[in-house]
Amino acid sequence: xxxxxxxxxxxxxxxEDQRFLTGRGNYTDDLNRYxxxxxxxxxxxxxxxxxxxIDTAAAKSAPGVLAVFTGEDxxxxxxxxxxxVHSKDGTPMQEPGHPPLARGKVRHVGDQVAVVIAETYxxxxxxxxxxxxxxxxxxxVINMNKALAGGALVHDEIGTNLCYDxxxxxxxxxxxxxxxxxHVTEIDIVxxxxxxxxxEPRAAVGEFDQATGEYTLYTTSQNPHVIRLLxxxxxxxxxxxxxxxxxxxxxxxxxxxxxxxxxxxxxxxAAPKVGRPIKWTAERSESFISDAHGRDHITHAxxxxxxxxxxxxxKVATKAxxxxxxxxxxxxxxxxxxxxxxAGVYTTPIxxxxxxxxxxxxxxxxxxxxxxxxxxxxxxxRLVAKCAREMGLSQVDIxxxxxxxxxxxPYQTPVALQYDSGDYTATLNAALKAADVDGFDARxxxxxxxxxxxxxxFSTYLEACGIAPSAVVGSLGARxxxxxxxxxxxxxxxxxxxxxxxxxxxxxxxxTFAQLVSDRLGLPLENIEISHGDTNKVQFGMGTYxxxxxxxxxxxxxxxxxxxxxxxxxxxxxIMEASESDIEFKDGQFTVAGTDKSMAFGEVxxxxxxxxxxxxxxxxxxxxxxAFYDPLNFTYPGGCHICEVEIDPDTGVTTVERMTAVDDxxxxxxxxxxxxxxxxxxxxxxxxxxxxxCVYDDNGQLLTGSYMDYTMPRADNLPSFTVGTEVTLCTHxxxxxxxxxxxxxxxxxxxxxxxxxxxxxxxxxxxxxxxATPQTVWAAIQAARPAxxxx
Amino acid sequence: MPTVSMxxxxxxxSGEVEGRTLLVEFLRENLRLTGTHVGCDTSQCGACxxxxxxxxxxxxxMLAIQANGTxxxxxxxxxxxxxxxxxxxxxxxHHGLQCGFCTPGMVMSxxxxxxxxxxxxxxxxREWLEGNICRCTGYHNIVxxxxxxxxxx
Numbered sequence: 001x002x003x004x005x006x007x008x009x010x011x012x013x014x015x016e017d018q019r020f021l022t023g024r025g026n027y028t029d030d031l032n033r034y035x036x037x038x039x040x041x042x043x044x045x046x047x048x049x050x051x052x053x054i055d056t057a058a059a060k061s062a063p064g065v066l067a068v069f070t071g072e073d074x075x076x077x078x079x080x081x082x083x084x085v086h087s088k089d090g091t092p093m094q095e096p097g098h099p100p101l102a103r104g105k106v107r108h109v110g111d112q113v114a115v116v117i118a119e120t121y122x123x124x125x126x127x128x129x130x131x132x133x134x135x136x137x138x139x140x141v142i143n144m145n146k147a148l149a150g151g152a153l154v155h156d157e158i159g160t161n162l163c164y165d166x167x168x169x170x171x172x173x174x175x176x177x178x179x180x181x182x183h184v185t186e187i188d189i190v191x192x193x194x195x196x197x198x199x200e201p202r203a204a205v206g207e208f209d210q211a212t213g214e215y216t217l218y219t220t221s222q223n224p225h226v227i228r229l230l231x232x233x234x235x236x237x238x239x240x241x242x243x244x245x246x247x248x249x250x251x252x253x254x255x256x257x258x259x260x261x262x263x264x265x266x267x268x269x270a271a272p273k274v275g276r277p278i279k280w281t282a283e284r285s286e287s288f289i290s291d292a293h294g295r296d297h298i299t300h301a302x303x304x305x306x307x308x309x310x311x312x313x314x315k316v317a318t319k320a321x322x323x324x325x326x327x328x329x330x331x332x333x334x335x336x337x338x339x340x341x342x343a344g345v346y347t348t349p350i351x352x353x354x355x356x357x358x359x360x361x362x363x364x365x366x367x368x369x370x371x372x373x374x375x376x377x378x379x380x381x382r383l384v385a386k387c388a389r390e391m392g393l394s395q396v397d398i399x400x401x402x403x404x405x406x407x408x409x410p411y412q413t414p415v416a417l418q419y420d421s422g423d424y425t426a427t428l429n430a431a432l433k434a435a436d437v438d439g440f441d442a443r444x445x446x447x448x449x450x451x452x453x454x455x456x457x458f459s460t461y462l463e464a465c466g467i468a469p470s471a472v473v474g475s476l477g478a479r480x481x482x483x484x485x486x487x488x489x490x491x492x493x494x495x496x497x498x499x500x501x502x503x504x505x506x507x508x509x510x511x512t513f514a515q516l517v518s519d520r521l522g523l524p525l526e527n528i529e530i531s532h533g534d535t536n537k538v539q540f541g542m543g544t545y546x547x548x549x550x551x552x553x554x555x556x557x558x559x560x561x562x563x564x565x566x567x568x569x570x571x572x573x574x575i576m577e578a579s580e581s582d583i584e585f586k587d588g589q590f591t592v593a594g595t596d597k598s599m600a601f602g603e604v605x606x607x608x609x610x611x612x613x614x615x616x617x618x619x620x621x622x623x624x625x626x627a628f629y630d631p632l633n634f635t636y637p638g639g640c641h642i643c644e645v646e647i648d649p650d651t652g653v654t655t656v657e658r659m660t661a662v663d664d665x666x667x668x669x670x671x672x673x674x675x676x677x678x679x680x681x682x683x684x685x686x687x688x689x690x691x692x693x694c695v696y697d698d699n700g701q702l703l704t705g706s707y708m709d710y711t712m713p714r715a716d717n718l719p720s721f722t723v724g725t726e727v728t729l730c731t732h733x734x735x736x737x738x739x740x741x742x743x744x745x746x747x748x749x750x751x752x753x754x755x756x757x758x759x760x761x762x763x764x765x766x767x768x769x770x771x772a773t774p775q776t777v778w779a780a781i782q783a784a785r786p787a788x789x790x791x
Numbered sequence: 792m793p794t795v796s797m798x799x800x801x802x803x804x805s806g807e808v809e810g811r812t813l814l815v816e817f818l819r820e821n822l823r824l825t826g827t828h829v830g831c832d833t834s835q836c837g838a839c840x841x842x843x844x845x846x847x848x849x850x851x852x853m854l855a856i857q858a859n860g861t862x863x864x865x866x867x868x869x870x871x872x873x874x875x876x877x878x879x880x881x882x883x884x885h886h887g888l889q890c891g892f893c894t895p896g897m898v899m900s901x902x903x904x905x906x907x908x909x910x911x912x913x914x915x916x917r918e919w920l921e922g923n924i925c926r927c928t929g930y931h932n933i934v935x936x937x938x939x940x941x942x943x944x
Contacts, residue, residue: 013883020891021879021898023826023866030825122809199830199838199892199926251828251892252926284831506890506927676886676932683929707835707924715920715930720913744929 007519047700110289200251206267223543294368337372455759462638467546494602501541522588547739652778681744800868
């Protein structure tokens with residue numbers, strides 16, 4: 001074994017890096033199938049319009065064109081939604097149809113109108129220019145308040161733009177606490193709409209084998225089995241045994257590649273009609289108008305406190321934008337992944353939250369890194385910061401006063417979740433030290449001497465991830481179970497292939513999961529292969545999202561390995577003529593306790609496949625075990641993020657000078673990878689806070705539709721980060737792991753904005769929307785000047 | 792259709808292209824060198840950076856025929872057999888990549904930086920990378936990797 005080990009806790013260098021660093025990754029657009037053709041999707045330029053007529057004749061006769069299809073040609077099922085939320089009156093959510101190619105009406109800029117399939121991509125794109133669509137433009141609704149106040153209907157047939165009107169908690173009881181509270185702090189919050197922008201644009205290759213009747217879809221997905229189920233069962237009526245879905249190397253997802261998209265169904269459906277494989281790859285401009293967006297909440301919230309600043313009750317009312325159609329997970333994001341997080345790390349005894357989900361003529365909105373939990377955390381931590389100001393408490397003191405104490409676990413919140421473990425004081429204390437908060441006053445004074453404003457912002461947060469116990473999510477409207485599966489296949493010479501239903505698109509599973517195997521089975525990494533992403537190889541899987549891969553997928557691997565060890569122990573006992581109970585397995589050796597009789601793991605494996613003297617009634621040949629793991633609870637990572645900004649009041653330019661995060665993600669398998677996940681999440685959080693904002697005009701045209709308009713965080717927008725971990729173990733999985741993929745994006749945005757507000761407070765700026773761009777900050781300073789002068 | 796000829800990763804290549812064919816399309820489609828990626832359509836993201844006559848350039852922003860007669864190096868041509876280029880090794884050592892999609896362009900750009908400004912400060916490194924977008928790493932470990940490669944290149 002290499003120096004330093006390859007098991008749990010080792011900062012092993014990633015095994016996947018070699019191929020990515022040498023240009024040998026295998027992304028969907030890198031695939032070139034024999035006889036491949038190319039698809040171009042013609043998209044709606046209108047946010048809302050009837051389709052009166054489509055003339056495709058000229059396109060069909062254009063050079064190289066093999067076929068043109070519209071919604072009238074493609075009579076298939078609706079793109080399904082995987083989660084049903086019920087309104088507070090018990091009625092199910094409104095669930096309008098979502099055809100892969102629009103039929104009769106388009107409902108957002110980018111809606112799919114027709115597909116052209118040609119010998120080359122350029123020919124398909126050229127021919128699409130020859131399609132004439134007679135649109136009847138309709139008024140569009142973009143703003144959620146207008147959509148609810150009698151604006152145009154996105155879906156005429158349902159007669160409303162309200163998807164559901166949901167609540168959690170007892171409103172009357174909460175109101176009664178507010179009526180008697182010593183102090184109430186209120187806040188209005190907008191959680192800005194974001195566009196995920198994984199660097200690899202979505203792509204799909206569909207093909208059909210005439211000989212076997214089997215379809216294959218190669219796609220940029222975080223969960224190929226889910227796509228097989230949704231597309232096969234609900235859209236195209238292809239049974240699983242005739243549909244293979246492969247998600248090869250995938251260049252980032254962040255949630256946006258969870259969902260079943262129209263283009264996947266289009267290329268799969270069209271492949272047998274054209275008789276050749278069809279590749280579609282999004283241009284970035286298409287990604288902006290067709291990948292599911294994230295966030296987009298408008299919220300009013302208030303906290304009731306006693307005279308000492310102890311939280312007594314929280315009341316929240318949120319409007320959540322669904323966009324024009326319900327994407328796969330969309331309804332659960334502002335409800336079960338949002339309102340259930342509103343206790344945060346605090347002992348707030350009673351909470352009410354109402355959520356109205358709204359249809360608008362915009363791209364569908366769904367989970368984006370954190371999904372609901374960043375929205376809850378941003379709301380809560382902005383509100384808590386304001387509470388501290390109004391109560392005359394420090395940002396640290398108000399948090400300490402209201403933290404769930406470390407000896408209170410398991411802790412039942414008033415909003416359904418039961419936290420299993422955590423120590424919020426420990427992460428706060430470690431972050432205070434790492435951020436050198438004691439030295440802040442001196443740094444602030446030094447900044448003032450340079451004419452700059454310096455501010456410090458806090459966020460103490462938790463999230464629920466390791467999604468999710470099937471029984472719980474089933475009771476909440478999920479139409480799927482959220483377990484994970486793994487197969488551990490031991491080969492005759494002792495090497496191992498693990499087939500996992502998790503999918504790696506940057507997370508480094510090929511390394512982290514191999515470390516689990518190395519640790520349990522005592523094998524060197526080069527004897528372990530992690531296989532994922534192909535429904536014809538992996539038995540089943542629910543995929544990767546919600547920071548679930550290790551806590552759920554990793555546990556499934558452990559469970560399968562335990563079965564392997566049990567079976568191998570029987571084999572070793574048989575061969576060494578000992579009792580099973582006398583066999584010890586350690587460091588890859590099966591040993592008869594108290595003797596020098598021992599067999600290496602590889603010897604037992606070989607015996608399993610060369611069973612010359614097995615008692616076959618008692619012992620099957622082979623060593624290959626499958627397990628499904630359904631978690632008992634969510635996991636609850638948490639921590640403290642502290643941001644220090646400096647603002648130039650003359651220009652409004654905000655610079656993040658220090659970003660510190662101390663997170664508790666449970667047991668750390670690979671500290672290098674965990675730190676990398678947290679860095680990336682923080683960058684997206686700072687992006688949301690300072691740079692990124694999706695803007696539509698009133699007609700539903702996307703104004704931020706390219707990298708020239710939508711501000712992606714660049715290297716020179718960000719500092720180096722200070723990150724650390726404090727560990728409390730998850731109590732309900734054997735690894736003690738919680739998940740680290742989303743903490744950065746969840747914890748950091750309120751820390752950044754709280755820092756901006758802190759920097760500008762004395763200038764009279766007491767609120768700040770995201771993204772706090774230079775223009776926004778400068779305008780806020782200007783607007784506050786007369787008011788501050790008058791005070 | 793016009794014919795273009797160039798040296799790619801030390802090999803003389805030629806092919807017929809349309810006038811509008813971009814260099815990155817020629818590399819990916821004609822030569823099947825799919826390590827060079829396309830991440831945007833506005834020449835912002837830098838996933839397509841290659842070296843042309845020793846200088847980094849975005850291969851989505853020039854026509855294949857403009858590269859006629861040049862020496863092109865792509866990510867596939869950077870390592871010496873199985874031995875990673877010091878910049879590639881530094882990215883692995885410091886976990887400077889996650890999904891790997893921006894990585895080829897990021898590495899090619901970083902190699903050019905260290906050649907041109909061997910002693911670039913962290914601030915200068917970050918400014919240089921303005922034309923390369925990464926969504927995974929937050930750039931923290933990319934900067935560390937480049938600083939490491941400043942010592943090893």
